[in-house]
Amino acid sequence: MPQGPAYFRRGAGSAAGTGERLRVPTTLSPQNPRIALAHDLRTPAARRDQGRFVIEGLTMLEEARRSAVRPLELYINDEHRAAVPAERFAAYEQDGTEVFIVPARAMARISDLDAPPAVAAVVPLPRWTAAEILARPGPVLLLAGVNDPGNAGTLVRSAEAFGAAGVLFGRGGADPFGPKVVRATMGSIFRLPVALVDAEELPAAAAAAGRPVIATDVDGEDLGAAPLPANAILAVGNERRGVRDWLPRWDRAVRIPQRATAESLNAAVAGSIVLYVASRVK
Amino acid sequence: MPQGPAYFRRGAGSAAGTGERLRVPTTLSPQNPRIALAHDLRTPAARRDQGRFVIEGLTMLEEARRSAVRPLELYINDEHRAAVPAERFAAYEQDGTEVFIVPARAMARISDLDAPPAVAAVVPLPRWTAAEILARPGPVLLLAGVNDPGNAGTLVRSAEAFGAAGVLFGRGGADPFGPKVVRATMGSIFRLPVALVDAEELPAAAAAAGRPVIATDVDGEDLGAAPLPANAILAVGNERRGVRDWLPRWDRAVRIPQRATAESLNAAVAGSIVLYVASRVK
Incomplete structure (x- = not known):
């Protein structure tokens, strides 16, 4: 020894x-x-x-x-x-x-x-509520059915890097404080507010906060076509089924243009690109 | 049964x-x-x-x-x-x-x-050479010391999605056909050319192909400041030590602007954002 x-x-x-x-x-x-x-x-x-x-x-x-x-x-x-x-x-x-x-x-x-x-x-365990996160400045990331804990944690890390107000974890997906999620955040979990949210409560909470919900969706407009509002709720969806499966309605949808032959992007990559683009808004 | x-x-x-x-x-x-x-x-x-x-x-x-x-x-x-x-x-x-x-x-x-x-x-096993990849149209992704197989595979997936010519795997990092890499590509490994490359051979091979090497580096210029050449070799570095540890010299470096408090982005996220930005060049 x-x-x-x-x-x-x-x-x-x-x-x-x-x-x-x-x-x-x-x-x-x-x-x-x-x-x-x-x-x-x-x-x-x-x-x-x-x-x-x-x-x-x-x-x-x-x-x-x-x-x-x-x-x-x-x-x-x-x-x-x-x-x-x-x-x-x-x-x-x-x-x-x-x-x-x-x-x-x-x-x-x-x-x-x-x-x-x-x-x-x-x-x-930090105790943030969805309402508290929605009241902070900056965009909010919504994990609309993201199941993979590595993707969820990586998205918390990217959300901090790009100045998001916090991350809402859609109920039914990965839990924000599971060990694999925590590891993938690389420490962002200690600094960035996160909270669970129900699909039923999200639209009213977004409206109360005056925030538009912008989904990442294959049928959306080109991500680069128009600036993303600085107060947007940016929704990234389930790895296989997209945002629609968790959240049936949104205010606007954006699509990350890509070659048709590839599978859709990894969910952590897709969400991070949307966060990056949102962070470029002056 | x-x-x-x-x-x-x-x-x-x-x-x-x-x-x-x-x-x-x-x-x-x-x-x-x-x-x-x-x-x-x-x-x-x-x-x-x-x-x-x-x-x-x-x-x-x-x-x-x-x-x-x-x-x-x-x-x-x-x-x-x-x-x-x-x-x-x-x-x-x-x-x-x-x-x-x-x-x-x-x-x-x-x-x-x-x-x-x-x-x-x-x-x-596909048998591409680095020279063959460098001769194809489109940007080339260089994994300059990326060790994590999940990150490496995710980057192959993103490289295909954003129209890259192929991915060069820097020798000493993850192997392109390891089981974890293959899984993370979600099938892109069947379609996008990949090849191993040595750090010593890369600069001459890039020069012979007329391609500038653009590193992702904290001391680089803002990623959005100027367009990326359509024929660039885009280098993403090791998860902890960056590009510099694998490749000491490059033609240009870009930095993804982010909050100072966060750890640097996940390598797969950082490389994918650079690929996305490069794909927006018309």
Whole structure:
């Protein structure tokens, strides 16, 4: 076993079962109820009930830090202790994060990844409403039935990059805080407001906010034909069935011109191009 | 076990081990040498040596068909026979494709997917050279160190959609015929020329073809500032390190304007936006 970094060797604390003197982090067994609670966070219902979600890996942990999101709990994979910057985790504890060391087997229960990551953390679930997002400045991206979590997360990332007010996740598609979505956002999930929305409530909410709904649709006008309103709700549809399947009506539709021989563009690509074009409006 | 479709029940042939009369498809055991050869196709070297690659699932099989790509071998998962259109597979055999039924365990050796698909096929590896691609009309996409196979495949799909001449895969990044790349192309891999290219040979090849190399780079000019030449080589870089790490020099660089707080865009999104903008040049 590799020597742990200084943080884990100094100090007076002692963690049961490791045979190693640790200042603070407690080693949890895979049966610890905390692990079961974290494991439950793979489902949207548990995330809503607990008001928390899981992030995985050092990159996402760093993204949380630079977005001023403080983890409630931080789990360090016993087999990767040497990969973990020691000072960083002492600082987490000083900020009130509970820090635990867990065997790889327990990390595999917390994490959705095939290979248990070096770290995982439980962070507070943001609580934005669709109305709050619609009240912010900038275009709003609507995921109208986007199922693929990688596409959904990539679209949150693009929405932040292009200055959107937030992302509305159409109910029935990918959940905004699922592990694959969170990973694909590359940290944007910590900064850009997201909320679920029902297809039934969307038209009235859009009208109340004075925002036109612009769908990406094969029968729409050429995307470059006319500027997109700066306050538009830009709807990107399901990977196979388009926007229409989730939202039957819209104010305007745009089409991304492309060769007829290709399958339609990837949903994350299509939505990102529309966001890019909208961001060019002066 | 569900009843197989008519194709598998009619006729005079008999396949060992199934207890079911089949007209033609032979049931292969997981130990059959053909399975081992197909399994080997997960590596670029075996794909080059055998001159073949693997496609997975009914959607990709359908894409091959509509692209006039005839499989050399077709494998049907014994557990999914009922999902397979019977007439289709009789037609494959008439066209010279060898059709086999394999147990799910053998399909798991052929396929890269977590859940063995209903069908997989071995198809001929296209043999394009970089020079041939550079001689075709339209812009060329250069993957300058793109490692993520999903991003690479999505970019092939976008390149076809936006009328590119082909895609050059920078050596050292994702291989164009790896299973994850092939899946993400959604069939474009059957239609759009792709080839490997070395960083050392690229500048001379570009010059010989009279094509400027335009990199996507944070220090480039605004993407919308000036039109992109219709014959450009559009370079998109590694997910973390950009184009520069793979290709030290270029003729011009463009930047996709975005908010400073976001991580850079997903590589597939960034490259697709550049392709979109290039396709708008009249």
